[in-house]
Amino acid sequence: MSMEDYDFLFKIVLIGNAGVGKTCLVRRFTQGLFPPGQGATIGVDFMIKTVEINGEKVKLQIWDTAGQERFRSITQSYYRSANALILTYDITCEESFRCLPEWLREIEQYASNKVITVLVGNKIDLADRREVSQQRAAEFSEAQDMYYLETSAKESDNVEKLFLDLACRLINEARQNTLVNNVASPLPGEGKSISYLTCCLSIVGKGYASLMSNVSSHFMDLGKATQEKELNHHQF
Amino acid sequence: MERIRALTDLRELEAAYGRLCAEEKVVEEELEALLEQQGTIENKMVALHRMGPNLQLIEGDARQLAGMITFTWNLAENVSSKVRQLDLAKNRLYQAIQRADDILDLKFCMDGVQTALRNEDYEQAAAHIHRYLSLDKSVIELSRQGKEGSIIDANLKLLQEAEQRLKTIVTEKFDLAMKQGDLPQVERFFKIFPLLGLHEEGLSKFSEYLCKQVANKAEENLLLVMGTDMSDRRAAVIFADTLTLLFEGIARIVETHQPIVETYYGLGRLYTLIKHLQVECDRQVEKVVDKFIKQRDYHRQFQQVQNSMMRSSATEKIEPRELDPILTEVTLMNARSELYLRFIKRRIISDFEVGDSMASEEVKQEHQKYLDKLLNNCLLSRTMQELIGYYITMEEYFMRETVNKAVAMDTYEKGQLISSMVDDVFYIVKKCIGRALSSSSIDCLCAMINHSTTELESDFREVLYNKLKLGFPATTFQDFQRGVTSAVNIMHSSLQQGKFDTKGIESTDEAKQSFLVTLNNVEVCSENIMTLKKTLESDCSKLLSQGFGGEQAQAKIDSCLSDMAAVSNKFRDLLQEGLNELNSSAIKPQVKPWINLFLSVSHNIEEEEFNDYEANDPWVQQFIVNLEQQMAEFKSGLSPVIYDSLTSLMTSLVAIELEKVVLKSTFSRLGGLQFDKELRSLIAYLTTVTTWTIRDKFARLSQMATILNLERVTEILDYWGPNSGPLTWRLTPAEVRQVLALRIDFRSEDIKRLRL
Numbered sequence: 001m002s003m004e005d006y007d008f009l010f011k012i013v014l015i016g017n018a019g020v021g022k023t024c025l026v027r028r029f030t031q032g033l034f035p036p037g038q039g040a041t042i043g044v045d046f047m048i049k050t051v052e053i054n055g056e057k058v059k060l061q062i063w064d065t066a067g068q069e070r071f072r073s074i075t076q077s078y079y080r081s082a083n084a085l086i087l088t089y090d091i092t093c094e095e096s097f098r099c100l101p102e103w104l105r106e107i108e109q110y111a112s113n114k115v116i117t118v119l120v121g122n123k124i125d126l127a128d129r130r131e132v133s134q135q136r137a138a139e140f141s142e143a144q145d146m147y148y149l150e151t152s153a154k155e156s157d158n159v160e161k162l163f164l165d166l167a168c169r170l171i172n173e174a175r176q177n178t179l180v181n182n183v184a185s186p187l188p189g190e191g192k193s194i195s196y197l198t199c200c201l202s203i204v205g206k207g208y209a210s211l212m213s214n215v216s217s218h219f220m221d222l223g224k225a226t227q228e229k230e231l232n233h234h235q236f
Numbered sequence: 237m238e239r240i241r242a243l244t245d246l247r248e249l250e251a252a253y254g255r256l257c258a259e260e261k262v263v264e265e266e267l268e269a270l271l272e273q274q275g276t277i278e279n280k281m282v283a284l285h286r287m288g289p290n291l292q293l294i295e296g297d298a299r300q301l302a303g304m305i306t307f308t309w310n311l312a313e314n315v316s317s318k319v320r321q322l323d324l325a326k327n328r329l330y331q332a333i334q335r336a337d338d339i340l341d342l343k344f345c346m347d348g349v350q351t352a353l354r355n356e357d358y359e360q361a362a363a364h365i366h367r368y369l370s371l372d373k374s375v376i377e378l379s380r381q382g383k384e385g386s387i388i389d390a391n392l393k394l395l396q397e398a399e400q401r402l403k404t405i406v407t408e409k410f411d412l413a414m415k416q417g418d419l420p421q422v423e424r425f426f427k428i429f430p431l432l433g434l435h436e437e438g439l440s441k442f443s444e445y446l447c448k449q450v451a452n453k454a455e456e457n458l459l460l461v462m463g464t465d466m467s468d469r470r471a472a473v474i475f476a477d478t479l480t481l482l483f484e485g486i487a488r489i490v491e492t493h494q495p496i497v498e499t500y501y502g503l504g505r506l507y508t509l510i511k512h513l514q515v516e517c518d519r520q521v522e523k524v525v526d527k528f529i530k531q532r533d534y535h536r537q538f539q540q541v542q543n544s545m546m547r548s549s550a551t552e553k554i555e556p557r558e559l560d561p562i563l564t565e566v567t568l569m570n571a572r573s574e575l576y577l578r579f580i581k582r583r584i585i586s587d588f589e590v591g592d593s594m595a596s597e598e599v600k601q602e603h604q605k606y607l608d609k610l611l612n613n614c615l616l617s618r619t620m621q622e623l624i625g626y627y628i629t630m631e632e633y634f635m636r637e638t639v640n641k642a643v644a645m646d647t648y649e650k651g652q653l654i655s656s657m658v659d660d661v662f663y664i665v666k667k668c669i670g671r672a673l674s675s676s677s678i679d680c681l682c683a684m685i686n687h688s689t690t691e692l693e694s695d696f697r698e699v700l701y702n703k704l705k706l707g708f709p710a711t712t713f714q715d716f717q718r719g720v721t722s723a724v725n726i727m728h729s730s731l732q733q734g735k736f737d738t739k740g741i742e743s744t745d746e747a748k749q750s751f752l753v754t755l756n757n758v759e760v761c762s763e764n765i766m767t768l769k770k771t772l773e774s775d776c777s778k779l780l781s782q783g784f785g786g787e788q789a790q791a792k793i794d795s796c797l798s799d800m801a802a803v804s805n806k807f808r809d810l811l812q813e814g815l816n817e818l819n820s821s822a823i824k825p826q827v828k829p830w831i832n833l834f835l836s837v838s839h840n841i842e843e844e845e846f847n848d849y850e851a852n853d854p855w856v857q858q859f860i861v862n863l864e865q866q867m868a869e870f871k872s873g874l875s876p877v878i879y880d881s882l883t884s885l886m887t888s889l890v891a892i893e894l895e896k897v898v899l900k901s902t903f904s905r906l907g908g909l910q911f912d913k914e915l916r917s918l919i920a921y922l923t924t925v926t927t928w929t930i931r932d933k934f935a936r937l938s939q940m941a942t943i944l945n946l947e948r949v950t951e952i953l954d955y956w957g958p959n960s961g962p963l964t965w966r967l968t969p970a971e972v973r974q975v976l977a978l979r980i981d982f983r984s985e986d987i988k989r990l991r992l
Contacts, residue, residue: 039608039609039612040612042612042617042621043621043678044679044682044792046788046791046792048791061795070618070622070625071621071625073626073628073683074682074683076683077628077632077684077690078683080686081686081799
């Protein structure tokens with residue numbers, strides 16, 4: 001593996017209700033295709049795309065999961081090793097938006113606490129059938145401390161941006177993590193708390209983590225990295 | 237000329253004259269050359285004149301030839317147009333014969349059908365109808381327009397009636413045969429349908445018959461299941477067996493009837509047959525799975541597992557061992573389904589392939605889509621996916637709980653390097669992944685690999701980490717403070733285990749042993765993970781080579797396995813942490829005082845003391861004995877690899893500490909020699925206990941000994957700079973001066989004067 005030609009390797013897992021367009025987002029990004037009449041995903045699909053960001057080769061392993069309930073136990077097993085989760089809903093489907101808290105609970109339960117979560121409202125090409133307003137989604141994502149973006153896999157709107165911005169963030173996060181690890185002694189395990197009640201607590205925890213990374217970014221000898229981070233804040 | 241006249245200057249005139257002369261010469265030469273050619277040209281002219289009459293002859297000949305060609309062309313055109321006419325006539329004749337034949341056939345069919353129907357020779361009748369149906373419609377039109385139009389019209393009507401009658405009769409007879417379960421009759425009429433252009437109906441009727449057979453057999457089997465004695469050898473997998481029988485039955489039907497379908501219905505029709513059969517298959521699968529869920533209490537068990545995973549309370553926790561049989565059965569059920577689905581997939585693909593060999597790309601893709609839809613959307617697939625979904629959660633629970641049990645029941649036998657839980661845990665993990673693998677579902681396998689990675693990385697590693705965190709207790713007389721903390725740790729851990737051990741010293745020994753065993757455990761874990769990965773790789777490649785899994789199966793498995801392999805490194809890191817802890821808490825506190833004893837042995841000595849040291853070694857022998865005793869404890873308690881790493885850490889420690897005390901001592905000439913001897917014995921000893929070279933670690937000390945052994949200060953220059961030869965100095969010039977200053981007989985001015 002180490003012989004392969006890349007500087008970073010990240011795992012990105014797409015989750016969300018069935019039929020919100022996860023597979024189409026992945027296809028659009030990795031193959032530039034929009035396959036009409038895409039059948040439901042069985043289990044998980046796996047795609048790889050290597051992109052170059054600021055001269056660094058970033059290999060993105062994209063796991064496209066099935067939204068249907070019966071595959072839940074398969075998809076859940078991928079949360080933990082994910083560097084980023086793309087939580088997708090369909091802007092023309094109120095139900096897919098209403099299920100988001102349930103998905104967040106799953107993330108809480110199974111994912112690493114360092115995971116980056118992005119909220120994506122797909123299918124903006126069907127704006128006339130919109131059921132979930134941009135403002136509502138923005139408020140929700142803010143309350144949950146998530147990045148938020150609206151996309152159209154069909155029109156290829158914001159799809160590149162979604163993955164590339166995410167890759168940028170992951171690079172910064174990875175740099176800061178190695179720094180934090182060098183400062184503090186590494187702790188075993190991820191200290192993952194399994195409980196439904198720790199929802200707000202863990203947001204505090206996440207806040208702390210981002211505080212830590214902010215602090216550590218001050219230690220970075222390159223001001224460039226900090227700038228990039230700020231840039232990313234704007235991008236999202 | 238004007239210009240020449242204008243010339244007045246003599247020189248210019250001469251120059252002009254000269255030029256003119258030169259020009260004249262050139263012109264003359266040219267003229268001569270032309271004159272020379274005159275002869276040849278005249279010759280050629282003569283020859284041309286001679287050719288004149290010949291040309292006239294040729295012209296005449298050519299004209300004649302042209303006339304001949306035109307004539308021939310006309311002739312040929314004449315002939316060929318006649319041939320064409322003949323050809324046309326011949327073709328029309330053939331067509332006429334064909335039509336006459338067709339009309340005769342039609343008549344023959346009309347008569348034949350009636351007779352055949354009267355004789356109940358349905359095959360013959362159908363053959364006649366088939367002939368009629370395959371006739372050119374224009375022929376029929378034509379024959380109507382003939383003289384006998386009205387008769388033929390009437391006959392045609394009869395024929396059409398006969399066709400309808402035959403269709404009804406065949407359908408009726410087929411239904412009757414089906415009701416009576418008369419296979420030869422069923423097959424007889426099945427073969428007639430395509431002759432009447434009723435391919436779809438025939439296949440669907442025949443499938444109906446086959447489905448009924450499947451259903452009957454399945455019901456029989458299910459009744460047998462319900463009556464199975466629980467003590468039966470196959471009782472634990474009876475539902476998997478029932479599914480197997482169902483699938484085998486359908487496979488056999490496909491196998492037996494594929495040739496008939498191919499022969500009488502043509503290629504590419506198998507899909508239709510299987511699509512019909514799949515409906516019945518789904519119906520039967522549903523029944524079997526329903527019974528399975530009811531009888532095995534599958535959903536309740538899943539619910540219970542889910543509850544205990546969420547609340548993590550001890551109340552009503554389901555015993556993992558109870559899940560064992562049902563987990564095995566579910567994976568077996570899925571494996572059978574995958575096998576069956578793969579079978580029909582292959583059959584349909586190869587049938588389509590032959591049937592579509594001439595078809596366009598679009599048709600091929602369309603057919604592929606049909607197939608995917610059939611395989612993915614059939615109830616069998618969905619039901620199995622659901623069962624496997626529950627299975628994964630339950631298997632994860634089984635693994636976690638059993639691992640917890642193995643950890644709780646951890647025992648250590650004297651003489652063993654590792655304790656029981658390592659083997660137990662890996663046995664469990666292997667078993668769980670192996671079971672997932674046996675389901676033949678790649679997604680199920682990957683999910684269990686992921687869960688195992690999590691289990692090993694967080695839960696099990698945490699267990700080992702916590703054991704290492706207790707530390708290696710120092711022996712009481714060595715480091716009082718450490719002793720206290722470790723005693724507290726021991727108390728703490730014993731309290732946690734619910735028993736308080738008052739036997740202080742013994743528990744210290746136990747804690748020591750526990751630490752060493754844990755180190756061994758960590759190392760074996762790291763190795764076992766790599767072994768597990770390799771084993772799984774080869775197992776998976778076997779599965780993939782049998783054609784299970786989609787195109788990405790290999791990539792998915794590789795990714796999941798490489799995540800698992802990464803955990804091995806985490807265990808290595810933990811081992812390193814543990815070794816550092818051992819080195820600093822157990823070795824350093826002991827070794828440091830022993831080395832400090834060096835300070836109490838004067839190295840500012842004369843001949844007499846030197847000789848005395850020779851007889852009664854003042855330090856190094858005892859130090860070596862102490863080291864040996866100290867390390868013996870670890871050598872027996874640690875695996876060779878870890879022991880090696882530990883001795884490496886220990887030798888580094890010795891080198892660093894010894895350097896410190898040397899720099900605090902003073903030396904005479906003989907004292908330097910004494911130190912050199914001591915260092916040599918020490919290095920000789922340490923070389924015997926380590927597998928790799930330690931010269932490098934002691935390079936600085938050896939160089940210090942060299943300096944302390946010098947006769948004069950300036951002698952250093954024999955070894956320094958350009959004179960250093962193969963020797964690479966590890967000491968800086970400042971350090972060299974510092975070491976030189978340790979010699980009491982070296983004057984500081986001499987040292988200062990040195991140019992290094």
